[in-house]
Amino acid sequence: MKIYIIAGEASGDLHGGNLMKALNQERKHINFRYWGGDHMKNNGGTLVKHIAELAFMGFIEVLFNIKTIFRNIKFCKKDILDFKPDALILIDYPGFNLRIAEWAHSQGIKVYYYISPQIWAWKKSRVHKIKRCVFQMFVILPFEKDFYKNYNYPVEYVGNPLLDAIDDYRSSSDKSSFFDTYDLPDKPIIALLPGSRKQEIKRKLPIMLEALNGFDNYQFIVACAPNLDEKEYEMYQNKDVRFIKGNTYGILSNAEAAIVTSGTATLETALFKVPQVVCYKSSFISYFIAKRLVDIKYISLVNLIMDKEVVKELIQNDCSSSKISHELKSVILGGEKRDFILTEYDDLIKILGGKGASLKVAQTLLKTI
Numbered sequence: 001m002k003i004y005i006i007a008g009e010a011s012g013d014l015h016g017g018n019l020m021k022a023l024n025q026e027r028k029h030i031n032f033r034y035w036g037g038d039h040m041k042n043n044g045g046t047l048v049k050h051i052a053e054l055a056f057m058g059f060i061e062v063l064f065n066i067k068t069i070f071r072n073i074k075f076c077k078k079d080i081l082d083f084k085p086d087a088l089i090l091i092d093y094p095g096f097n098l099r100i101a102e103w104a105h106s107q108g109i110k111v112y113y114y115i116s117p118q119i120w121a122w123k124k125s126r127v128h129k130i131k132r133c134v135f136q137m138f139v140i141l142p143f144e145k146d147f148y149k150n151y152n153y154p155v156e157y158v159g160n161p162l163l164d165a166i167d168d169y170r171s172s173s174d175k176s177s178f179f180d181t182y183d184l185p186d187k188p189i190i191a192l193l194p195g196s197r198k199q200e201i202k203r204k205l206p207i208m209l210e211a212l213n214g215f216d217n218y219q220f221i222v223a224c225a226p227n228l229d230e231k232e233y234e235m236y237q238n239k240d241v242r243f244i245k246g247n248t249y250g251i252l253s254n255a256e257a258a259i260v261t262s263g264t265a266t267l268e269t270a271l272f273k274v275p276q277v278v279c280y281k282s283s284f285i286s287y288f289i290a291k292r293l294v295d296i297k298y299i300s301l302v303n304l305i306m307d308k309e310v311v312k313e314l315i316q317n318d319c320s321s322s323k324i325s326h327e328l329k330s331v332i333l334g335g336e337k338r339d340f341i342l343t344e345y346d347d348l349i350k351i352l353g354g355k356g357a358s359l360k361v362a363q364t365l366l367k368t369i
Contacts (some may be wrong), residue, residue, distance in 0.1 A: 001027065001369070004085035005034035006076070006100060008054040008093030010196035010227050011264035013037030015115060015140075015161045015358070016091050020045070022362035033083050035076070037227050038246075048079060052227045054096075073099055080104065087369045090134075091115050098129060105133035110369065113137045114361055116155070120147045121296045127151045136368065138361050141305060142351055156364065161357040162264070163349075166271050169249045178254050182244060187219045188256040190328070191274065192241075193248065195261035196225035198232055203281050205236055208259045210321035211328065212241070218256065218332075223248040257332045259324055266300040266311070270348055275331035275341045276311050278302075281319040302344075305351060310344040 003023070007016040017039025023030055024043060032045025035054065041047050049072065073096065080088065080100075087110045090097040094117030101111050116139045119126045130137065130153070137155040139145055145157045179186065190212070194205040205222070212220055224233055224245035233243050244251060248265075252258065252272040260269050262280040269276045278300045298304050302311050312327045314320070330337045 001029070002031045002033070002083060002085045003087050003089060003369075004080055004083055005032065005036065005040070005089045005091065006093065006097055007034070007036040007040065007051065007091040008096055009051060010037065010225055012091040012093055012115065013039045013051050013227070014165060014264075016040045016089075017043055018161055018165060018358040019089070019091075019114060019361055022358040023365070026359075026362050026366055033079075033085070049076075050227070052229075054093075069096065072096070076100060077103055080109070081107070085109065087112060087365065089114055089365070092117060094119070094126070098126060098133075101133045102129060110135050112365060115140055116144050116148075120144065122294045124295075127153065136364070138364070140357060141301070142353075143305070143307075156360075157353075158360040159354055159357040160267070160352045162268055162271055163352060163355045164358055166249065166268070167355055170253070173250065173253070178250050181250075182242065184221075184242070185219060187217065188332075189251065189254050190215060190218045190220050190332070191251045191255040191258040191260075191269075192220060192222045193258060193260045193265045193269065194222065195263065195265075196227055198228065199282075200261055201225075201228070201232055201236075204261055204279055204319070205233075207281070207319060207321050208279065208324065209236060209238075209241065211259065211324035213321075214325065215328070215332075221251050221255075223251045257328060259328065260300075262299045262313070264301065266302050267305075270302045270311075270345050273342060273345055275338050276302075277324055277327040277331065278311050278313045279319045279324065280313070280315045282316070302348060306344060306348055310341060310348070 005016055007013050013036045016036050020032055020040055020043035034040055034045055035049040037051040088104050089112045090101055092115040104111050111134050113134045116137060138158050139155050140160045145155055148155045192208045194201050194208060220241045222243045224243050226246040237243055252269055252274055255274045258269050258274050258276040260266050260276045260278055262278050266278055280299050299313055300311055303309055314323050
């Protein structure tokens with residue numbers, strides 16, 4: 001059996017890797033060919049393009065790289081035809097993957113989509129392309145099933161794969177050894193998760209670092225994205241901050257609080273029961289466009305799933321070092337704010353349901369391919 005998978009971002013690589021692992025457990029000798037990262041690479045097969053080459057953030061950034069994107073689409077189509085897969089699995093990454101879905105459907109290739117594009121936030125009209133081109137959609141956020149139901153498109157809610165990823169980490173890690181491994185002082189940790197794209201690091205990490213003044217009783221650790229070269233962080237390094245690559249879960253499992261870029265990391269932080277301040281800042285033009293196109297009340301997955309403000313979101317002009325510092329103090333000093341967040345996290349986990357998302361997707365895929 002031959003399966004082609006396309007993931008274009010760090011979160012997609014994580015989920016793609018877990019899906020490949022589940023597929024390998026269910027059936028031997030699957031020939032994988034994929035676009036992804038190190039998590040997927042650890043499960044065998046052939047890596048065609050690494051996510052480090054693919055992640056472009058914001059309208060302007062995409063425009064500047066449009067030639068590269070179209071060149072990648074052309075290459076991808078040829079590579080899929082040459083491989084002749086039994087199925088194509090697309091993981092989020094909508095700007096690229098929806099184009100490939102439409103083309104692959106026209107070629108008679110069975111298309112599966114794992115982790116829905118956030119069309120409930122903007123460009124809802126894309127649901128019609130999905131209905132036309134995608135054989136089966138697997139969703140991982142509870143409210144997505146109802147969204148698609150409004151368009152008479154049945155999808156399968158499989159639970160959230162982060163529950164599995166974090167459970168796997170906890171069962172295989174020794175929490176007490178984290179401080180020894182990195183020779184850390186015995187002080188509580190404030191984690192900084194600035195994102196997995198170069199543009200995010202440049203725009204948000206300096207603001208996060210500036211917000212740390214006045215927290216003398218804490219140590220600070222930046223979770224460096226595994227898909228980015230360490231040189232992307234060199235200009236920000238100083239003696240008061242540690243930079244640790246490829247161990248975000250280790251950092252979160254030991255953190256007292258966190259400053260987090262909006263995205264999958266907000267949900268990961270919540271599942272580790274770490275109170276957080278959520279940040280988002282893009283170029284002025286990208287934000288101006290997004291503000292007029294995006295139709296959602298919140299930007300963090302925590303607040304979206306709970307449908308209320310559980311964690312503070314500091315967006316664009318509000319994403320300043322002074323406001324981050326103020327909000328951070330409110331969640332590390334105990335009291336009502338911290339207790340409220342931790343209680344809501346418990347409810348969030350109940351809403352997400354049980355574990356086993358990757359296995360459910362793998363079993364359904366193998367039955368229907």
